[in-house]
Amino acid sequence: MRSEAEFAVYTALPVEYRQLVDVVDRFPHGVQARRIARMTYPGMWDLDEADIDTRVVGTLRDKLAQLASAGFVAIERSTEYGDIYRPVNSPLDMATWTLAQGREYYATRHAERIGADQLPAAAYSMVLGAWRTPLIEDAHAGDGLNRISDGEMFAANVAAFRIMRGFLTAADRSPEAWQRLSRTLADPERVAAGRRTVADLLGEHYREWAEDCAGAVRYYAGLTGPDDHDMAWFIAVKSCFGAVSGNWFGMPGWARVVAAFAGRAEPALPDAARIALLTAPDRIDPAELERYVRAGIGRL
Numbered sequence: 001m002r003s004e005a006e007f008a009v010y011t012a013l014p015v016e017y018r019q020l021v022d023v024v025d026r027f028p029h030g031v032q033a034r035r036i037a038r039m040t041y042p043g044m045w046d047l048d049e050a051d052i053d054t055r056v057v058g059t060l061r062d063k064l065a066q067l068a069s070a071g072f073v074a075i076e077r078s079t080e081y082g083d084i085y086r087p088v089n090s091p092l093d094m095a096t097w098t099l100a101q102g103r104e105y106y107a108t109r110h111a112e113r114i115g116a117d118q119l120p121a122a123a124y125s126m127v128l129g130a131w132r133t134p135l136i137e138d139a140h141a142g143d144g145l146n147r148i149s150d151g152e153m154f155a156a157n158v159a160a161f162r163i164m165r166g167f168l169t170a171a172d173r174s175p176e177a178w179q180r181l182s183r184t185l186a187d188p189e190r191v192a193a194g195r196r197t198v199a200d201l202l203g204e205h206y207r208e209w210a211e212d213c214a215g216a217v218r219y220y221a222g223l224t225g226p227d228d229h230d231m232a233w234f235i236a237v238k239s240c241f242g243a244v245s246g247n248w249f250g251m252p253g254w255a256r257v258v259a260a261f262a263g264r265a266e267p268a269l270p271d272a273a274r275i276a277l278l279t280a281p282d283r284i285d286p287a288e289l290e291r292y293v294r295a296g297i298g299r300l
Contacts, residue, residue: 010072016040020063021072029092030076030084033060065215076241077129077216094237095223102236110239114246115253118239123164123250125242130185130216131160135209139202147203151290152193156201158249158282159192160185165250171231178221185217186210194286247300249281260300261292 010018023036037056064085067073074086074093086093097105106118114121138144140153148156167181184190188199188206199206224234247253258278262269269277276284277292 009070013072017063017067020060021067024064024067024073024085025087027085028087028090030086030090032082032084033057033064034082036060036064036085075219077133077219082134094241097237097240099228099233099236102233102240105240106236110244114244115251117252118235119168120161120165120250121239121244122235123161123168124244124248125238126164126168126216126220127157127160128242128244130164130213130220132157133209133212133216135202135205135212139205139209145203145205148193148201149286149290150293151286151288152196152201154289154293155193155282155284155286158280161248161250162282168231168235173221173224173229173231173234175221178217178224182214182217186213193282196286254278257297257300261295261297265295 010021013021019040020036023039024031034057037060040060061083064073064075064083068075068085071088074088074090074095076084076086076092076094089096094102103118106121107116110121136148140146140148163181163184167177170177186198186209188197188210190198192198192201202209220234220238223229223237224231245251245253247257255278258274261277262274273284273288277297281289
């Protein structure tokens, strides 16, 4: 329910923007831009979702971003589903959560599955939102650009996780710190896998991806603006979002994965390789990581 002042601002919006707000308000758990397109553009229901013009979706996302800036829409960025749009003050709008709520939700929903430490979970949630975006997936996919091998993706994901974990550990939520994080992640010359830079991995997608990455970091920075939203709050709440696995590098299950992989590897995994996998897989030759992926390390 909007206050009188909020309703006055809402009624002053252009008709097409009010329509978008109305659609988002119907989905407290979130709705994707493509679904909004099918609900707001004539004839869209006659098309398969894959055929919806990407320009239409892009225009919608721009409008929704403006509505988010105006306080009408909350955006949660996810790798699995793309950007999810929710009403402001939805139960799943993380900006409205308290520190205690974030810790309680994580403890009851995630701790047993992925470990009690919320910091690495929050770091990976940031990786999924700012690094591992749909554009990264397209650059990686065989039916996309096919520019990034599985071994390179393995290394690049770990490298991004290190950056995020270091940022959260420093606990500096100043605007300057967030800006440094954004520049570091999107630096075209940052070596992300073997000798390949971020720009080299992304190719023609680099510029658009860099804009998406910067937008995700701005979103995170905005969440930590209020006085009571310090880094402890951000870690507690951000760790609750995103399909994070407890078996990834830096998570509690990684040692078990490496031990299981070393136990079944043929030929036997040298001790140096096992230690490198355990402590710094992003510093292993991506070609070697590719062999590990093919041998099933990601399925253990």
